[in-house]
Structures are given as structure tokens and as C-alpha cells.
Amino acid sequence: MQSFNYPLSLVTLFALSYAAQGFANTQVDKDAYLIIGGGTIISMQAGMKGAKKPDKYIYNEDYSLLVKGNVIESIAKNADIKAMVPKGKKVDYLNLKGQTLLPGFIEPHAHLQLTVAGAKFTNLMPCLPDKYQKTYYQDYQWLYNTGKKDKKDNCLLYIDKAINTLANSTAIDGWLIGNGMDPSRMLLTEKAAGLNANKDFLHYPASYFIKYNPDAFSASPAFILDQSGHLGYVNEQAFIASGICGKTFDISKKAYMEKTGISTLSSEDDTFFNQYLGHEIVCQGSAKEMVLSQKMAAYQFGFPDGEWGIVETKPGSGEWVFSGLLKEESSFYPLLGPLINWFAKAPVDTKARFSEQMEQDMLKVLNIASQQGVTTFAEGGGSSQALIESYQRIASRSDMPTRLRTLYTWDAKWDEKSLDKNQLPQKVSFDSGLFSAEGVKLWADGSTQGCSAYLGQDYDEKGLCSDYDRGHQNYDKQAMEARLKKYAENNWYVHIHANGNSAINNAIDALNSLGKTYPSFKALPSVLIHSTVNGDSEDPLTIPKKIAALRNKDDLPNLSTSHLIGHVAYWGASLVNSLGEKRAQHIDPTQTEWQKGIPLSLHSDMAVSPLYPLWFVEQAVSRNTWAYPKLSGEGKPLINIDEALTPYQALLAVTLHPAMQHNIGDKLGSLEKGKLADMVVLAKNPLTLAKPTEIHNIAVSCTFLNGKQVIWKYPESNAVRPTPNCNIIKDHNMATW
Numbered sequence: 001m002q003s004f005n006y007p008l009s010l011v012t013l014f015a016l017s018y019a020a021q022g023f024a025n026t027q028v029d030k031d032a033y034l035i036i037g038g039g040t041i042i043s044m045q046a047g048m049k050g051a052k053k054p055d056k057y058i059y060n061e062d063y064s065l066l067v068k069g070n071v072i073e074s075i076a077k078n079a080d081i082k083a084m085v086p087k088g089k090k091v092d093y094l095n096l097k098g099q100t101l102l103p104g105f106i107e108p109h110a111h112l113q114l115t116v117a118g119a120k121f122t123n124l125m126p127c128l129p130d131k132y133q134k135t136y137y138q139d140y141q142w143l144y145n146t147g148k149k150d151k152k153d154n155c156l157l158y159i160d161k162a163i164n165t166l167a168n169s170t171a172i173d174g175w176l177i178g179n180g181m182d183p184s185r186m187l188l189t190e191k192a193a194g195l196n197a198n199k200d201f202l203h204y205p206a207s208y209f210i211k212y213n214p215d216a217f218s219a220s221p222a223f224i225l226d227q228s229g230h231l232g233y234v235n236e237q238a239f240i241a242s243g244i245c246g247k248t249f250d251i252s253k254k255a256y257m258e259k260t261g262i263s264t265l266s267s268e269d270d271t272f273f274n275q276y277l278g279h280e281i282v283c284q285g286s287a288k289e290m291v292l293s294q295k296m297a298a299y300q301f302g303f304p305d306g307e308w309g310i311v312e313t314k315p316g317s318g319e320w321v322f323s324g325l326l327k328e329e330s331s332f333y334p335l336l337g338p339l340i341n342w343f344a345k346a347p348v349d350t351k352a353r354f355s356e357q358m359e360q361d362m363l364k365v366l367n368i369a370s371q372q373g374v375t376t377f378a379e380g381g382g383s384s385q386a387l388i389e390s391y392q393r394i395a396s397r398s399d400m401p402t403r404l405r406t407l408y409t410w411d412a413k414w415d416e417k418s419l420d421k422n423q424l425p426q427k428v429s430f431d432s433g434l435f436s437a438e439g440v441k442l443w444a445d446g447s448t449q450g451c452s453a454y455l456g457q458d459y460d461e462k463g464l465c466s467d468y469d470r471g472h473q474n475y476d477k478q479a480m481e482a483r484l485k486k487y488a489e490n491n492w493y494v495h496i497h498a499n500g501n502s503a504i505n506n507a508i509d510a511l512n513s514l515g516k517t518y519p520s521f522k523a524l525p526s527v528l529i530h531s532t533v534n535g536d537s538e539d540p541l542t543i544p545k546k547i548a549a550l551r552n553k554d555d556l557p558n559l560s561t562s563h564l565i566g567h568v569a570y571w572g573a574s575l576v577n578s579l580g581e582k583r584a585q586h587i588d589p590t591q592t593e594w595q596k597g598i599p600l601s602l603h604s605d606m607a608v609s610p611l612y613p614l615w616f617v618e619q620a621v622s623r624n625t626w627a628y629p630k631l632s633g634e635g636k637p638l639i640n641i642d643e644a645l646t647p648y649q650a651l652l653a654v655t656l657h658p659a660m661q662h663n664i665g666d667k668l669g670s671l672e673k674g675k676l677a678d679m680v681v682l683a684k685n686p687l688t689l690a691k692p693t694e695i696h697n698i699a700v701s702c703t704f705l706n707g708k709q710v711i712w713k714y715p716e717s718n719a720v721r722p723t724p725n726c727n728i729i730k731d732h733n734m735a736t737w
Contacts, residue, residue, distance in 0.1 A: 043059065043103075065101065085734055092728050104374065106378070107604060118179040121178055123145075124224060127156065162186065162224075166224065175220065184574045188200075202464070219237070223335060229608065234324045235324060249278065253265060263482070281300065285320060287312070287318075308326055309327070371700060372612050372700055373700045376404075376668060379407065403705070408437055427492075439663065441529075444496050445499055457470065460577070473503065512550060525663050532563070532588060535583070562603050594649055602650065616653070617686060623641050647692065648687060678705055680702075709726060
């Protein structure tokens with residue numbers, strides 16, 4: 001998902017400008033002691049090296065873990081732990097009673113505010129496989145069904161039903177807005193022969209709004225956000241309501257550069273401005289006129305990395321229009337302008353109430369994440385000052401259930417007071433509290449399932465994405481390097497969203513060049529987010545070889561990958577269709593990366609996929625996938641079972657590896673002396689289950705943040721949720737232990 005230099009982004013369509021009351025986090029009692037024992041302790045020490053002999057770092061009931069204040073003091077034999085506590089000192093004690101203690105799970109890439117903001121619109125998301133859907137509904141129906149009398153699990157399987165669901169929803173200032181529809185999984189109709197029937201929809205989305213509900217969509221503008229976040233779908237009325245049709249191309253070069261964050265115009269850009277400034281953007285005309293209008297719109301509204309589709313209304317008619325397909329988030333905002341302006345003019349008290357509710361909902365989402373074992377949540381796109389200030393407020397509350405580590409987007413706008421001497425946003429160090437921000441994010445391409453990953457060869461000619469050639473490039477190597485230069489120079493770690501192998505290659509080359517220019521930068525983590533398609537049909541694994549070579553030569557010693565393993569589980573069959581068998585078999589090549597010494601992590605990209613780390617572990621181990629709409633059972637290992645991780649390897653990918661990728665591996669990610677006591681207790685040991693497909697059923701018993709048990713709450717009532725399997729004995733007398 002991406003944001004661009006706009007006054008308000010999609011996540012702040014409902015602006016978080018209200019200064020909600022903050023609360024100081026509970027102070028750490030540095031002289032307090034906590035002992036946890038009586039079960040299995042999986043420490044995840046020594047990382048990938050430790051995985052060769054994991055038993056060395058797995059401790060049985062003869063061992064306990066000692067915490068002093070918020071720091072781990074030791075894992076040692078019970079008698080030795082007892083001797084470490086000063087005589088007469090009372091301690092808190094948790095008897096695991098056969099359960100398993102692990103480092104707290106770290107979500108390395110997700111979108112908190114975007115998830116909550118998107119839920120305010122009509123939910124059009126596809127169903128999950130049956131084994132997951134019930135749990136997801138139980139945990140999140142409060143978010144997606146707020147205010148609805150008929151609270152039901154309303155996930156969808158078909159595009160026609162999604163569009164009609166939107167038609168029957170409540171309009172917002174006259175607009176019908178939906179969130180989460182996914183043509184890469186959902187079939188067009190119940191009678192559709194297969195996924196390729198969706199080609200026509202992607203070719204001309206605007207026509208399908210009219211086809212499925214002419215009454216609603218002839219009168220009202222409509223916008224649907226694709227679940228990937230990289231595509232939008234609108235009807236003809238959206239262009240009219242937004243004042244695009246007939247708009248004069250009149251933006252100045254200076255204003256365009258300020259809007260987009262571009263420092264210099266290319267000669268091609270300069271020539272275009274000189275030639276066409278003053279011309280009219282039309283919504284209907286010849287093919288040549290519509291190509292020109294699309295390009296003028298990209299300049300006028302500032303989306304050089306985005307694109308609007310154009311289409312001939314009927315073959316041979318010579319009449320062309322905007323198709324209603326929007327590529328990349330920056331291209332959405334011209335269509336949403338009237339709605340953004342409407343909310344901007346809302347009464348102050350209305351915006352304040354909504355902003356406060358948004359922050360409450362974000363806290364609830366983080367609490368649910370804690371209930372899935374998450375102790376650190378990494379936001380993948382801090383795109384505005386309002387968003388960052390909102391995060392800082394909720395992180396200062398005494399009921400904050402997780403850490404919140406945030407990547408700033410490379411192009412975010414800031415007030416002068418928030419910039420440092422280098423005109424960069426102020427870093428917020430990890431040691432300053434539960435909120436921190438010391439890294440930056442850039443998007444190199446679009447979405448693999450959204451036909452917009454930037455590939456080395458075309459999407460498969462027989463698949464859903466056959467009309468999209470090699471996909472969509474946001475920035476080439478030189479453009480990425482130029483945009484990240486100032487961050488590299490000032491020692492920010494960098495994450496680059498790159499799905500297709502050409503985008504990944506460009507990202508690696510840009511990072512390598514920056515590392516050679518700024519030696520201190522190359523020592524920092526550089527992470528390829530998603531890294532889905534790793535080569536062409538002839539050699540589908542060129543990317544892991546390239547990463548390993550750069551790591552081994554010490555050019556980029558900390559270059560690594562983070563995978564949305566849901567690409568395998570939820571989109572596996574779809575990607576076989578769109579990429580072809582050979583490339584699809586090697587998406588997310590986790591075991592190949594492991595064998596080459598690349599410390600990968602696993603993430604949700606929430607709300608693209610659900611945030612359940614134990615689901616990630618299960619999916620990385622089984623590599624099972626489902627072909628929509630058949631979602632029963634355990635799925636099938638359609639995507640190269642040889643790329644499966646072991647359970648221990650997968651656990652490293654949700655603990656120590658993501659900590660390393662966010663430059664906090666010295667503080668979190670494993671249970672060892674000197675690290676912070678962020679921990680999770682599981683009812684069962686994931687390493688000893690007979691069936692890996694049962695890992696998702698393991699109950700999370702409790703989590704600890706800074707050595708203190710996190711208070712869990714039911715999201716609707718806000719009542720405390722009991723944790724009966726984590727009964728801590730307070731002020732335990734060590735003499736009787």
C-alpha cells in the first residue's frame with residue numbers, strides 16, 4: 001500500500017486532527033522480579049545458527065526465566081534462578097504448567113490506521129478459508145459491523161454480489177464507497193467459468209457498476225478500494241462528480257513539483273508542460289485524446305507513479321473513455337477530492353468525536369493483536385504528521401498493549417518544527433517509549449495479485465493479468481536512489497516494497513549504490529517487503545542468489561526479505577493463473593532464502609491479510625493454498641512444498657528476524673540476558689504438534705510487555721478478558737519455591 005504527497009491521504013480521509021487526551025505509560029519498577037517456569041522455554045537465541053541445533057536453546061521444566069524490572073536477567077536451572085534473587089525478596093511467579101514461553105511476536109509490516117479507516121466503509125472483502133474465517137469474524141466483526149443491527153459474517157465470494165452490496169449501502173455525502181473487493185480471488189458471478197472471466201471487469205470496471213445495478217450507479221458516484229490497496233474501481237459518475245471532465249490542465253511546474261515531492265523535472269516533463277498547459281482534460285474522445293487526457297490528469301493532480309485506465313466503449317466504435325480502473329493510491333485522490341473536502345468542512349466537534357473513536361478503535365485492534373501474541377507492531381507507512389501524532393498519543397496511554405514501531409514514508413509532509421537540521425522528520429528512538437520511528441519506506445511497484453507488480457517478463461498470456469504486460473513500475477533504480485539519498489546519508493534504515501523481480505532488482509541496485517556512497521548506511525538493515533516473484537520462467541530464483549552474493553561480499557550485509565505468506569495461502573491458485581506455473585512455484589521462496597543465509601520474516605500487510613502470527617507459521621510450514629470459491633478443508637500444497645520452512649525456522653521469522661529488520665535485534669526478538677521482557681505464552685508447543693496444519697489452533701494464553709502482563713479486553717464491551725492459564729502469584733515467597 002502506498003501514500004503520496006497529498007494534504008490528506010486515504011488513511012486520513014477522516015482527519016485525525018483532534019488532540020485526544022494522552023496517558024503516561026506505567027513506570028517500570030526496576031527492582032521488581034518475575035520468574036516464569038514449569039514449562040518449555042523456546043528462547044530463539046543465536047538466530048539461524050541456533051536453528052542448526054535448536055534443542056540447545058530450548059529449555060524444559062528444570063529451567064526458569066528471571067526478569068528484573070523490564071529486562072531478562074537469565075534463563076537457568078531453577079536452583080540457580082532462585083539463588084539470583086536477593087534473600088528476603090518477594091517475586092511474582094508464573095507457573096506455566098506445561099505451556100510454552102516464547103519471545104513476543106513481531107509484526108514487521110502492517111497498516112494500523114488504514115485498516116481502521118477502511119472499516120468505516122462498506123465491507124466487500126472476500127472470505128477466508130473456512131478454518132480461519134470463523135476466528136477472524138469473532139475477533140473483528142465489531143470493527144466491520146459497527147452500527148449495524150444485523151451483525152453477520154458478510155464476507156463475499158463474487159464480484160456481482162459485492163457491487164450490489166455497495167449499491168444497497170448508505171452513501172457518504174452522496175458517494176457509495178466500498179473497501180476490500182478482490183477480483184484476483186473472487187469470481188465474477190456464481191456461474192462464472194473461472195477466474196479469467198474477471199478479465200472483462202478489470203478491462204472496464206465502470207461498465208460493471210451499471211451492468212449490475214444501473215439505478216444506483218447511474219445516479220451516485222462510487223469508489224471501491226481493492227484489497228491490495230494498489231487498485232481502485234470507480235464508475236463514470238465519479239469522474240463527473242469530481243470535476244475532472246472539462247478540467248483545464250493549469251497546474252504550474254512549481255506546484256506540481258511541490259505536490260509530488262519531485263525535485264527536478266525531466267526534459268520530457270518540461271516539454272509536456274510547455275506544449276499542453278491550458279488544454280482541457282476530457283472524459284470521452286478518441287484514443288489519442290484519452291491518452292493525452294490521462295497524461296494531463298497525472299500532471300494536474302500529481303500522480304506520476306499512478307495511472308488511470310482508458311478503454312474503447314465498444315470494439316470499433318472509436319469512442320474511448322476512462323475505464324474506471326485506477327492504479328496506485330496516488331491516482332485515487334482526484335476522484336475522492338469532493339469527499340475529502342466535505343469532511344474537511346465538517347464541524348470541529350464532529351471531527352473530534354470521529355478522531356477519538358478512530359484512536360479507540362486502533363487501540364482495540366492492537367489489543368486483539370496482543371491476544372494473538374504480538375508485542376511489537378510495525379506500521380508500514382507513516383504517511384502524515386497527523387497519523388504520527390495520533391500514534392504517539394495512543395502509545396502514551398497506560399493501556400497500550402504493544403510497541404508501535406513506524407516507518408515514515410519517504411515523501412510525507414511535515415511541519416517545519418518537526419524537521420531536523422537536515423530537513424528530515426525527527427527520529428523517535430526506540431528507548432523513548434512504546435512508539436518509535438527510525439526507518440523509511442518506499443514503494444517500487446504495485447501488487448502481484450493486482451496485475452501491477454513490475455516483472456521481468458509479461459504476466460502469463462493465458463491468465464487474468466494478460467492485458468497488463470510486465471505490470472507497473474513506480475520508480476526505477478535512479479529514481480529510488482534519488483528519493484532515498486538523504487535518508488541513507490543520515491543513517492535511516494530502509495524498507496522497499498517490491499513484488500516483481502524487476503522492481504526487486506532495481507531496489508537492490510539502488511540500495512547497493514547507496515551503501516557504496518554511504519558506508520555507514522550499508523551496515524543498517526535494508527529490507528525487501530514482499531519480494532514475491534523472484535525471477536523469470538527460465539530462472540525463477542535469481543533474486544535469492546543476488547541477495548546472498550551481496551550479503552556474502554559485505555556489500556549489503558544486512559539485506560533481507562519479508563514475505564506476505566498469505567500470497568501462498570490465499571492467492572496461490574490465483575498467482576499460478578496470472579504468473580504461469582514456473583514462476584508461481586517459486587513465489588516467496590522461503591527455504592531457498594534460508595539455505596542461502598537470508599534472515600527472512602513473515603508479515604500480514606494488514607488489512608491485506610489478517611494479523612495472526614501463528615497462521616503465518618502454519619502457512620509457511622504447510623504451503624497450503626485454496627482455489628476460490630472452494631474454501632473448505634486444509635487446502636492443498638499447490639505452491640512448491642520444497643520451499644516450506646520448518647516450524648522453528650518459521651518462528652524465527654516472527655520473532656528475532658523482524659526485530660533485526662527494524663534495527664532492534666539487540667533489544668527484542670529472543671529471550672536472553674539483557675533483552676527486554678516482551679514475551680508470549682502459548683498453550684501448546686508449535687514444535688511438537690503432530691500436524692503442522694493445527695498450529696493455527698494453538699491458544700495464546702497471555703503476553704508480556706516490558707515484563708508486565710498485558711491486560712486483554714473484549715473489543716465491544718471493553719471489559720477485561722480473563723487469562724486463566726496465566727495466573728501470576730504475586731509476592732511469592734522464594735523460601736517456599
